[in-house]
Every structure is written in C-alpha cells, then in structure tokens.
Amino acid sequence: MMATTTRTTGKAPLSAYVLSVLTALVLASIVGAIASVFYDENKLLGFVIFAACTAGTFFALGWVFFVSKYTVESDEHAEDNIEHRWYDKATSGAFHDIITTAGIALFVLAITRLEVSGMVVLTLILVLAVVSFAVRFWVARRRDS
Numbered sequence: 001m002m003a004t005t006t007r008t009t010g011k012a013p014l015s016a017y018v019l020s021v022l023t024a025l026v027l028a029s030i031v032g033a034i035a036s037v038f039y040d041e042n043k044l045l046g047f048v049i050f051a052a053c054t055a056g057t058f059f060a061l062g063w064v065f066f067v068s069k070y071t072v073e074s075d076e077h078a079e080d081n082i083e084h085r086w087y088d089k090a091t092s093g094a095f096h097d098i099i100t101t102a103g104i105a106l107f108v109l110a111i112t113r114l115e116v117s118g119m120v121v122l123t124l125i126l127v128l129a130v131v132s133f134a135v136r137f138w139v140a141r142r143r144d145s
Contacts, residue, residue: 020062
C-alpha cells in the first residue's frame with residue numbers, strides 16, 4: 001500500500017516566492033559573512049564559497065516557510081503511511097549504528113592515543129549517518145515491496 005503524503009493545491013502568490021528567495025539570499029549572506037571572518041587571506045572568496053554552498057539549503061527553507069503553505073496540503077494520516085514506517089526503521093537503525101561505531105572508535109582512539117581533528121570526526125559521523133539511513137531505508141522498502 002503506497003499512500004501519498006502531500007497534494008498540491010495551487011500556486012502561491014508572487015510575494016511568497018519573493019520572500020522565499022530574499023530569505024535564502026539573506027541567510028546565505030549571513031553565513032558567508034561569518035565564514036569570511038575566519039579567512040585572513042581572501043575574505044571575499046570565503047564569503048562567496050560559504051554563501052554559495054548554503055544557498056540551496058536556505059532556498060529550500062524559504063520555500064517551506066513561505067510557499068509550501070499555498071502549494072502543499074498535509075495528509076492528516078501521514079504517520080500511518082508505509083513510507084513513514086520505513087523512515088522510522090531507517091532512522092532508529094542508523095542511530096544505533098552511530099552509537100555503536102562511536103563507541104568502538106572512542107575505544108580504539110583511547111587505546112592508540114591517536115589524535116583526530118573535530119572536523120574529521122564530525123564529517124565521518126555525518127557520512128555514516130547518511131549512508132546508514134540510506135541503506136536501511138532502501139532495505140526496508142525492498143522488504144515491504
């Protein structure tokens with residue numbers, strides 16, 4: 001049983017799209033400005049790179065806040081959908097994978113006294129979470145198909 005969680009209901013007014021884009025540009029510029037503070041050699045390059053890298057996320061956020069209320073109608077029974085159950089299975093399994101892997105990694109680092117930067121650790125945790133979720137979601141979907 002496949003259920004749709006959303007339905008489009010129409011177009012948003014132009015002002016909603018404008019607010020969405022302006023919000024994205026302002027938020028991306030703020031992130032770029034904060035990042036440029038930490039780049040001594042080329043502040044403009046730091047600004048442009050971080051603003052560009054975060055713009056897509058902020059465009060999506062602006063759409064959710066300003067446009068989606070006109071274009072998407074929520075399903076009152078979304079939590080009963082099979083996709084929601086797949087999502088729950090995948091996220092809970094990924095959480096356990098992260099806890100287990102972090103515990104093993106901490107044990108290995110404590111024994112070996114190896115120093116690892118915070119950026120490397122956080123990147124690896126994020127990659128593990130995304131990959132674990134994707135694999136578990138795919139497996140849950142395949143089992144129920």
